[in-house]
Amino acid sequence: MSKYTHIQQAAYEANMQLPKLNLVIFTFGNVSAADRDLGVFAIKPSGVPYEDLTPAKMVIVDFEGKIVDGNLRPSSDTLTHAVLYKHWDKINGIVHTHSTYATAWAQAQRDIPIFGTTHADYTTNDIPCAPPMDDEMIKGDYEYQTGFQIMNCFKDKGLSYEETEMVLVGNHAPFSWGKTAAKAVYNSAVCEAVAKMAFLTEQIRHDSPRLKDSLIQKHFERKHGPNSYYGQ
Numbered sequence: 510m511s512k513y514t515h516i517q518q519a520a521y522e523a524n525m526q527l528p529k530l531n532l533v534i535f536t537f538g539n540v541s542a543a544d545r546d547l548g549v550f551a552i553k554p555s556g557v558p559y560e561d562l563t564p565a566k567m568v569i570v571d572f573e574g575k576i577v578d579g580n581l582r583p584s585s586d587t588l589t590h591a592v593l594y595k596h597w598d599k600i601n602g603i604v605h606t607h608s609t610y611a612t613a614w615a616q617a618q619r620d621i622p623i624f625g626t627t628h629a630d631y632t633t634n635d636i637p638c639a640p641p642m643d644d645e646m647i648k649g650d651y652e653y654q655t656g657f658q659i660m661n662c663f664k665d666k667g668l669s670y671e672e673t674e675m676v677l678v679g680n681h682a683p684f685s686w687g688k689t690a691a692k693a694v695y696n697s698a699v700c701e702a703v704a705k706m707a708f709l710t711e712q713i714r715h716d717s718p719r720l721k722d723s724l725i726q727k728h729f730e731r732k733h734g735p736n737s738y739y740g741q
């Protein structure tokens with residue numbers, strides 16, 4: 510046992526949910542779990558197939574992206590996770606996948622509109638798509654800049670990362686987060702389900718109407734009101 514065992518176990522269990530939920534194939538995607546008292550997170554090692562993962566293989570990294578413990582290379586998305594943990598202090602779990610429908614909306618550079626109550630149960634906003642990097646950002650480290658691409662998108666749209674716990678990164682794929690790694694995985698699965706429903710909705714009727722604003726807030730509060738489990 511080390512002082513990191515608890516977050517390695519949480520990160521391992523969350524990573525193993527991704528293939529079970531059909532959110533990844535092969536070595537796509539990664540999950541991390543943070544301990545803010547220690548100022549570190551445990552993240553999936555880069556390129557390791559999910560079936561070969563163990564809790565001990567989770568790499569320990571600080572919020573600057575520096576490896577603190579572990580002999581495997583951390584995920585190539587580590588700096589994106591580090592930037593978000595450093596600047597958004599209420600999250601303790603982050604997921605990145607290339608789930609099919611959410612990635613298709615990201616590649617199309619489109620926000621996912623709220624067409625129904627399924628979506629409105631989880632956020633009152635369209636699921637935002639962070640615009641692709643500008644030439645200046647592209648000169649920097651891709652994964653480091655992806656963290657700022659996400660935060661800039663939420664700032665520009667006036668969104669709360671505590672209310673909308675998912676984002677599409679333009680020309681890339683989705684990221685989600687939460688108070689725990691398990692909740693971040695839950696949000697990742699919700700993002701993919703809502704992305705698929707929205708795609709099919711537009712296929713059935715290209716000018717499908719959005720859910721009325723008066724209903725959006727009502728449905729969100731139905732799930733996220735006082736004593737709601739959904740706020741966990």
Ligand SMILES: O=C(CO)[C@@H](O)[C@H](O)COP(=O)(O)O
Pocket residue numbers: 536537538539553554555556557583584585586605607682
């Ligand atoms: O976004 C990407 C590739 O575009 C990555 O998320 C890969 O899908 C997984 O990389 P590792 O975590 O294995 O380094």
